[in-house]
Amino acid sequence: MKEAGGNLPEGTLFVVSTPIGNLQDMTLRAADVLSNVDLIAAEDTRHTRVLLQHYDIRTPMTSYHDFNKAKKIPILIEKLKGGTKIAVVSDAGTPGISDPAYKLIEACVENNVPIEVIPGATAFVSALILSSLPTDRFAFEGFLPRKKGRRKRIEALKDDPRTLIFYESPYRLAKTIEDLAHAFGNRRAALIKEITKKFQEVNRGTLLELKSRLTEMVIKGEFVLVVEGKGKDWKSE
Helix, strand or coil, X not given: XXXXXXXXXXXXXXXXXXXXXXXXXXXXXHHHHHHHCCEEEECCHHHHHHHHHHCCCCCCEEECCCCCHHHHHHHHHHHHHCCCCEEEECCCECCCCCCCHHHHHHHHHHCCCCEEEECCCCHXXXXXXXXXXXXXXXXXXXXXXXXXXXXHHHHHHCCCCCEEEXXXXXXXXXXXXXXXXXXXXXXXXEEEECCCCCCCEEEEEEHHHHHHHHHHCCCCCCEEEEXXXXXXXXXXX
16 A cells, blocks of 8 residues: 655654554554654554554564563664654554553654654544533543552542543453442443444443443453443542
């Protein structure tokens, strides 16, 4: 898919959004950029290779993830300063959202390396819309701390009037819903599973209703939990 005469600026980091499940959600611009950069820094090269093969993109890849970012950032910055055009991609969605890409972006800013963002799919925005909860004001919280600081974070959010959006793993999903219900009260919420994928599932109700439905669900895949903000009449239990 390499385009003849691709005219991308040298020495630029391209932050490229990729599909969050359905491969057809790739934008034309994203495919063009990935075809014409010199190198793709991928969170998981095996995962990204599936996407590249689907679009017949043959650009070389290098791994860049949480466990090697300290070593790889100086190498990537040096390449960028030398004129290499590099795209950074995460496993899915927009790089920099709950993944290590933000550290590379930060390093580029510190080193006066130009950055271009190629927008596209983001799971938490799609989940917010599917939730049917207010979208005029919201806060994306990503993953709650597993242990240290968890209770403090939840307590800090219980009086927030904005719609709250969380990512959660299948292993902590029940505990997170229970913890939020205990701190927030039994507010309206929505649990969205596997957004844009074959087994997408949307459950709406109260936090305690969602918790009770978990026994009927296959708790696998990726989940986004959207919770109503505190209104005038909310009182925590």
